[in-house]
Each structure stands twice: as C-alpha cells, then as structure tokens.
Amino acid sequence: MKTVLIAGAALLGTAFAPAWAQGPVSGTVTDARTGDGLPGATVLLDGVAGPATDATGSFVLGAVPAGTHELRISFVGYEPVVRQVQGQATEQRLTASLKPGAVLTGEALVTASRASDRTATAYTNLSKEDLAKRNFGQDLPYLLDQTPSVVVNSDAGAGVGYTDIRIRGTSNIGINMTINGVPLNDPESRGAFLVNLPDLASSVNSLQVQRGVGTSQNGGAAFGASINISTLDNRREAYAETNNTYGSFNTWKNNVQFGTGLVGGHFTFDGRLSRIATDGYMNRAASDLKSYYLAAGYQGKNTLLKFITFSGREKTYQAWNGVPEPAITGNRALLQTYVDNGELSEADAVRVQQEGRRYSYYTYDNQTDNYQQNHYQLHLSQALGANWNLGAALHLTRGLGYYENYRANRRFSAFGLPDVVIGSQTITRTDLIDRKWLDNYFYGGTFAFNYQPKDNDKFQATIGGAGNIFHNDHYGEIIWAQYAANLRPRQRYYFNDATKSDNNAYARATWQVLPRLGVYGDLQVRRIEYKIDGLEDDQNDVTTRANYTFFNPKAGATFTLAEGQQLYGSFAVGQREPVRADFTDRPAGDQTARAERLEDYEAGYRLTRADLSLLGPRTAVRLEANYFYMNYRDQLVATGQLNDVGAPLRTNVARSYRTGLELTGAISADDKISLSSTLTLSRNRILEYRDVTYDANYERVEAAPRTSTISYSPGVVSAHTLEGQPLKGLRLALLYKTVGQQYLDNSANEARRIAAYQVLDLRLRYVIRPVFMKEIELALLVNNLLNREYVANGYTYSYVGFSGQQETFNWFFPQATRNFLASVNLKF
Structure with a gap:
C-alpha cells in the first residue's frame, strides 16, 4: 500500500508541474474581529461559484481570463466583500476580512453550539464543497x-440504507446530532x-464534528462526539441543480435542487427533491428512499x-441480522454447530x-422496515x-x-392469545x-x-x-396468521406509550485575558423526566419512571505561541441517562440501569499557515x-448482543x-495537489471487568476481575x-482507510x-x-x-449448547467488494 501511495504521488506531482505556470487568484477569508479563518465562505467570480473556503479559510480559483472581473466573498452573518481583480499570468493573492453583518442569518442559533x-476543544469543520466531493448517494x-x-x-454493505458511525469507539447513541441547533x-x-433523511447532505451548507464532550448542546449529552449540521444557507443568486448517480447493485440517486435567490431584497425560497434506491450488496437488502427539503x-x-x-x-x-460466521469462513463444522443448536x-x-458472505437470513418478501419522518422548523434571528x-427556533x-x-x-401465548381449538385438537402454535x-x-x-x-x-x-417533549406509542399488530380463528383484523398484541421531557439551560463565554492567553467557560443544567406505561412485545410490563438532573461544567484555555500556532487544554463533564432499551430489555421491573458520567480531558497543539512556499508559490x-x-463512571457498554430490532x-x-x-495534518499546494492524513492511537479499557460464562450444569460462572478492552473500540x-489536479477541471483522489481489530464483546476473547x-x-471529478x-x-x-x-x-x-459446553455464535456484517458509483451533475 505504501508503494502504491508513493507511486501515485510521484505520478500526480509530475502531471501538475505544467499547471503551476498558470496564474490563480488565491486568498484567505477571516473574521475581522478575531482573525480566525472562516471555513465554508462563498467565493463568486463574475457571479459563478468557485470552491468554498477550506478549514483554514483559504481558497484558490483557477486561471482567471484576461480582463477585469468581480470577486464577491460572503459568509452568513457577515457583510460581503466585493473586489475587482485583473486576469494576469502571475498569481494574485489577497486577504478578505469580513465584518459582522447588519443583516442577521439563522447561523446565530447554529453558531451558539x-x-x-477559542473553546479549547477538538473539532473538524466541513463545508458544502467538502461534503459534495463524496456525495454519491x-x-x-x-x-x-x-x-x-x-x-x-453499513448493514446492507454498500453505504445505503441503515448505516452507523462510531467516533472514538462510541456509536451514534453516544453522538449528539443537531440540525440547525434542533x-x-x-x-x-x-x-x-x-x-430516515436520505440525501440530507445535499442540503447541508456546513457541518462541524466535535470530539469528546465538546460544547453544551441541545438534546442528549455527547459521550464520544457531536455532529452539528446547518442547512441555513442564504443563497442570493437564483440557481437550479440536478445530481444523478448510477452504480453497482443497481444503485440510483436522482435529485433536483432549486432556489430563487434574494427576491425583492427580502425573500428566499429553496427546495430539493431526492430519491435513492439500491438492491444492496447483501442479498435481499434493498432500499427505496425518498426525501424533500423546502425553505x-x-x-x-x-x-x-x-x-x-x-x-x-x-x-x-x-x-440487521447480519450473516453467521461460517458464511464468512466457509467452516462447515462450525456451520453444523449453528444448525445443531437451532x-x-x-x-x-x-x-x-x-x-x-452475501447470505441474508430472511426470505419473506416483505420483511421490510417502513418509516416516514417529517421535520418542521421555524427559525428567528433578531438583532x-x-x-x-437572539437565535430562536x-x-x-x-x-x-x-x-x-x-x-x-x-x-399463541407469546402474543397474549388463547390456543385455537378445532374439535378435539388444541393448536398451540402458528405461523x-x-x-x-x-x-x-x-x-x-x-x-x-449571543453577546458579541x-x-x-x-x-x-x-x-x-x-x-x-417526546411522545411515542409502541404497539404490535398481527396482520395474518395460519390459524386465525381467534384473531381480529390487525389484532393488537402489545401496547406501551412513552413520554420524555428534556430541558436544559447553559451559559458560555470566551475571554481573551491577555494578548496570547484566552479562557473559556461553559455551564449547563439539564433535567430529564421519562415514563413508560404498558406491555412490551414479550408481554412483560415495562412500566418505568426515571428522572435525572445533571450539572455539566466545562472549562478551557488557549495560548498563542506564534502566528498560526496555538496550545489548548480543556476539562468537561458530560452525564447521560440510560436509553429505552436499557430499561425494557432487562427482566420485568428491573430499573437498575444507571446514568453515565464522563470526565473528559483534552489538550493539544494546532498549526495553521496558508502562506508557505514548500511545494509551490503558495502552500497551506x-x-x-x-x-x-x-x-467514565457507570459507562453503558455494548455486551455484543442485539435485541429483536437490531439495537x-x-x-x-x-x-x-x-x-x-x-494526529491530523493537511498540506496543499496552489489547489493543485493536497495530502491530508489523520491517525488515532487509543487505549479503551474496562477496569475490574468480570467475564460471565456457564458450565455444563448451566450454572453461572463469573471470572476473576481484570482489565479488559471495551467492545467495538479499535486501538x-x-x-x-491524496488529491490532485493533473488537468484543468480534473481532480483525482485516492482515499485510504485503516481500522484496527475490534472485539464484539468486553471479554477481549x-x-x-x-x-x-x-x-x-x-475518486475522479471532472468539471466543465x-x-x-x-x-x-x-x-x-x-x-x-x-x-x-x-x-x-x-x-x-454465548450459551451452553446441545453438547453441554458453552458455544459462541458470531454474526457479522460484510462490506461490499469492489463497486462503483458514477454521477452526472448539472448546475444552471
């Protein structure tokens, strides 16, 4: 692999040499008050959108034709800057410092989180262009x-349908996600x-991933990370776009996007319609997804x-059942063990x-998940x-x-139904x-x-x-049975309702105490009240009452070493209530699941420079x-097992x-060649963990306490x-991902x-x-x-099998072998 990357870099570097003779227009967009770069700022040359600014606030436009051109730079919440530039053979470089705008935008609410x-935390910003690079559906x-x-x-193996993300070993139930602060x-x-929100990325104008506890958020606590999504972009120019993708496994993505721009100096209208469909890499793993966005x-x-x-x-x-281990290994003796034990x-x-490895457990032709989710948001930004x-929603x-x-x-009894009696025969089971x-x-x-x-x-x-406030009814209906004498149409066999209220208040401030030293403080109080009433599908009473009050302080400091260099450190507390399954998947009446507490220490060094001359006239x-x-105290960790809906x-x-x-690093030269890398080395441990097994007499055996590895946490x-532009408009990229071994449970077996x-x-992208x-x-x-x-x-x-010994059954989710997605995207 190393040889492949080195050879690729050499080949791309050779191809780029002639392109550097062109004269691009480049620059950095900053906040006039703080000097911080503004990622995701819009750059228009004669009304045509160029690449948005990157994570450092930098941008590069390709060779500009001879003559006078208008360069307009804008960013939500700031006054736009308009410059005149002349097309010429040599590079032109400029700096644009944007002042807070007199006209507010919805970003007032998003920025708050x-x-x-200045907040001394670890985060990554992604612009609309960053997301569009990989958005093939x-x-x-x-x-x-x-x-x-x-x-x-991905459950279906190719990234469409049910997918999951883990950050620092924490799954999405420990990742706080918000859309426009909601x-x-x-x-x-x-x-x-x-x-439930297919093709959401096509409507996102900026996204931030915070790792660790991060800043105070609306919603649940961040126990590994938070993902803050914004769709509150205001595009002043009218536009129309369509993105169309076809690929392996009969995968299709089609969307149309449109907007009026600023009408009458006051009004904007934007919309998107999308459809994504695929057969899936796994057999019988199709998805049919539809969505819309209107603003x-x-x-x-x-x-x-x-x-x-x-x-x-x-x-x-x-x-979501995955495939049994013998489907991966081809081990027939192991396959027989699965059969022998049912x-x-x-x-x-x-x-x-x-x-x-493409085996699917289900064969019923409508073994499907069907769900619709409608979101309505009303945002106000007021000076x-x-x-x-004020930002409110x-x-x-x-x-x-x-x-x-x-x-x-x-x-029948498993569904709360009486047996069926036909003459002298009593039928106790049915399909x-x-x-x-x-x-x-x-x-x-x-x-x-916001005070600014x-x-x-x-x-x-x-x-x-x-x-x-959240209200949720859970219920089951029987729509067909082989023996249905005692069944009504759509017979309901369980019902429970849940209500949860979640209220929080926070105060946060940054203060530049000295020219080089800044401090940060953040205090949050959160109150949760949760109740469930009724029966679950196994006919157990899942009545629950749980109330929590959490106080979550956070503090940090930053120190500027020199231009573009910063040291930072922070401490944050996050506390989180158990989820529904932590109550309902325990024995009836067992409400012993405890709230989790996290103390997060972060410290780091940042270097950001956009004006070096390492690989060309301008290197960032x-x-x-x-x-x-x-x-962690009382962390809720995955046991390795799933409930009946895959949770x-x-x-x-x-x-x-x-x-x-x-460790993260990025280097780019004149927007012609760039290399970015990130490496995480971690140790994820449970102290005094006791592994539980069962002996031949089905007696519980608890091992001596020891330090063990947390499940699903690669070290x-x-x-x-590696991305480059060998020809004008053509970008080539190699993306390499490595993940260390992970344990399926906490035994480190x-x-x-x-x-x-x-x-x-x-990845290849060619723009005309x-x-x-x-x-x-x-x-x-x-x-x-x-x-x-x-x-x-x-x-x-694991359990004691037919042999009288403990047997282990592993199920996996294979990912697709080589596959492709090809797109044609049009902008009007």
Missing part, C-alpha cells in the same frame, strides 16, 4: 469517513437514524425569519453455502441593539412507521405475520442570546437552552495533535476509560486522502472479534463550465479498489 479555536456517515477517529459500517437523535433510543425565508436589516420543512420516507429490507435451519445452512442578537418532528416480520411456529409500529411526536423550542460587542473582540458570551499547512483522556444490548460498568492521541484508526481491515477508494450553463460535473467513485473482503461490524452471544 459550535466550537472554535451514500448515507452521511460515509461522507465523514475521512475525519479523525471515525469508523463507519436535536436530531431519537429521544428514547438516542440513535440518529439518518436512513422559505424573510430577511430585513435586523431580522431573519425562516421556515424549513424536510422529510424522508424509507423502505428497507431488513439486513441458530440456523437445515434450509438456512444450504443457503449459507450457496450465498456465502437586539449593537452587541446582542420552534420545531416539530412527526414520525410514523412499522417493520413487518414473518414468524414461524410461534406460540404469522406481524407489524411493530412507532407513532411519535417530538416538539419544543430552542434559544440562544463590535468594539471589543476580547469577550464573547452565549446564554441558551431548550425545552423539548494545517497540523494538529490532540491528546484525550475520557474517564445493541448494554450494561453498566463501574469504571472505564478511553485515552489516546489524534488504531487512520484515514489518508480472540474468538469474538472483527479483524483489522484496510480499504482504498478512488460551458457558456450555456454554470457547470457540468462528471464524477466516479470506485469503492474498495483493491477488492478486499472485510467486515466492519458484528455481534455475538
């Missing part, structure tokens, strides 16, 4: 795959199911009001041998005098859907089809008062908070080294920690992107693990700007270029 170089986690400490996986995570399960806004001198609605509807064939039928075993502004999310399941030879429904409403409001004095950039403060460099120590089962462990070093994760893997992707339209882009993404067979997720369980 974002980290910056795969789910949002796959667009974040190259960011630090990230591991992604919580996205499901309040009960804490998961953020992005399959209407009014902006005045001191006020911005914006209404946004977006929705997603998904139908996915269930692939984990697979003889017919299943035959299909395992026929289908191999309150010279130094204050009201929101409503409506979710409704079910998954359909064929169940063979089930007892049936049921649907498990979720019917929910999530609503509330968020606010943030125009005549003093040394002190900034935010006072904010939110109040949210960004380096960061971040050390973290995350000390992980978890248990409290008294003491555990994650510690490690995150090494890296990502590398080598027989229960996911092997380390490495994946290389190839003809006179009759703004842009034509032809793009190709080849995933898993080296055709590796690997798995990225799995689960395990």
